[in-house]
Amino acid sequence: MAVFKFFHPLVWIILGGTIFTRIASFMAMPFLAIYLHNEIGASPLEIGITIGIAPLLSTVSGFFGGYFTDRFGRKIVILSTILVWSIVFFGFATAQSIWLFVLFNALNGLCRSFFEPSTQALMIDFTPADKRKRLFSLRYTAINIAAVIGPIIGVYIAKLANPSMPFILTGIMYIIYTIFLFFVLNHYTAQASQPSTKTSIRQTFTILLTNRVLLSFILGAILINIGYSQFDSTLPQFIELKIEDGVALYSLLISLNAGVVLLLQLPISIVTERFSTTTTLLVGVLFFALGLLLFGFSTNYPLYITAMVIFTIGEIFAFPTMNVMIDEIAPDTQKGTYLGAAQFRNLGGFIGPIIGGWLLTHYLDGMFIIIAILVLCSALFYRMKPQQS
Incomplete structure (x- = not known):
């Protein structure tokens, strides 16, 4: 179809992966506060610290995530990050201490701050400048599609199984995506020489x-x-x-x-x-x-x-x-x-x-x-x- 020729195949794959991984994330993360209250017995202050650590760390570490993707390449940062991310969600499912949840959600924010710049930079590498406005609009649409679907699935799964099941399923989906991306990135990133910086981080x-x-x-x-x-x-x-x-x-x-x-x-x-x-x-x-x-x-x-x-x-x-x-x-x-x-x-x-x-x-x-x-x-x-x- 002509619409699929508008972007490079790798870009469509990353956009599809955005929907897939965001659905997985939205199945679990919107309900983290409820899970902490009902299953762990966390206080409002403990819940606030746990929830707030992810965006705070993501904000601070975003620069480092972006720098590493330019310094060492998109592929290694994307694959290593999403693999660690899958472990984080298994950690959510098994943790019993509030401070473990703080640690895992800190890692969640860190992974997001590495994954987001690297996937966006990868799509830019394979998209002409005159098409990038539409690219980022479609990416935003993909995120909102996931935001609608993910929580509904998460509630349904939690009711059918135990409350930790959305976290386990999210971890499994991230592992599947890691394996899929390993083969996809090996195929496509070999076709293009991605720009890299030799400038020190300082x-x-x-x-x-x-x-x-x-x-x-x-x-x-x-x-x-x-x-x-x-x-x-x-x-x-x-x-x-x-x-x-x-x-x-x-x-x-x-x-x-x-x-x-x-x-x-x-x-x-x-x-x-x-x-x-x-x-x-x-x-x-x-x-x-x-x-x-x-x-x-x-x-x-x-x-x-x-x-x-x-x-x-x-x-x-x-x-x-x-x-x-x-x-x-x-x-x-x-x-x-x-x-x-x-x-x-x-x-x-x-x-x-x-x-x-x-x-x-x-x-x-x-x-x-x-x-x-x-x-x-x-x-x-x-x-x-x-x-x-």
């Missing part, structure tokens, strides 16, 4: 710190992520305070978010191919801010639904475009390093709930106005045009 870190365009991107992305993090943190609490049976409405909004992404991701990505990455990202910022503002003024189901649609359109414009912008900033020999360094933007996901929680307590009615202004301020960091590599 020199590379110094270069990144002096790259004003990259630093501006990260600072702006942190502000965007502060806004997006409200979806999972303060929005459900806000709705519960404003609407009777707020849980039902929030559940509807979660489904609506996934549905809008799956429906509009590809059409929007095709439209945005005519515009620069900066323009596309700024449009996303505008939709994000409008959606957040409308959340603050909403008083009924139709308004919240409208706000969610606008907010999700901002997500569709912004998030895939961020990876395209990093690709444009990064030199050919440091794609992985820059993609890894860009993980520092996830600090917004750590800071956002703290800011939102404080505003929820002290400034409820103006909370989303302030968050929307913060998101709009990200536009100030995207005035510098990314340099083509």
Whole structure:
């Protein structure tokens, strides 16, 4: 079929693998907090430490994951990471101590910070520059497909078997994917000489710190992520305070978010191919801010639904475009390093709930106005045009 000729076969394989591995992950990880409470008897503080260690470590170690994939090659980093990752999930299934769960979830965050830049860099290696916008849009769609399917399967399996079975099945799926990728990467990576950097890790870190365009991107992305993090943190609490049976409405909004992404991701990505990455990202910022503002003024189901649609359109414009912008900033020999360094933007996901929680307590009615202004301020960091590599 002509559609499958649009990308290199290896790219389609990695995209399919993204759905496969994310379904596996979504079967288990969304229920980790419940599992810790019910099976281990962990306290809220212990659960918070366990859950929070993964994104924190992923943010800090993303640079190293990206650097290693440029220094030692995509194949060795991808295969070794996913093999360790499978062991992590078997560890979740068998651990009895809360501190073992902290250790395994730290390794989970570390594996993600190595795996994500390496697979993205590999797809970039095999995709012409003019097709990369659509590539990252399809990748984002693949993640959302998995986010819809994975939790449903996970709940079903946990009910049929024991609560640890989703973790065991996830580990098995990761081993299967490791074996499959071993043969695939041996075949395809031999066909192309992948760029590699000989720069030391210290020199590379110094270069990144002096790259004003990259630093501006990260600072702006942190502000965007502060806004997006409200979806999972303060929005459900806000709705519960404003609407009777707020849980039902929030559940509807979660489904609506996934549905809008799956429906509009590809059409929007095709439209945005005519515009620069900066323009596309700024449009996303505008939709994000409008959606957040409308959340603050909403008083009924139709308004919240409208706000969610606008907010999700901002997500569709912004998030895939961020990876395209990093690709444009990064030199050919440091794609992985820059993609890894860009993980520092996830600090917004750590800071956002703290800011939102404080505003929820002290400034409820103006909370989303302030968050929307913060998101709009990200536009100030995207005035510098990314340099083509």
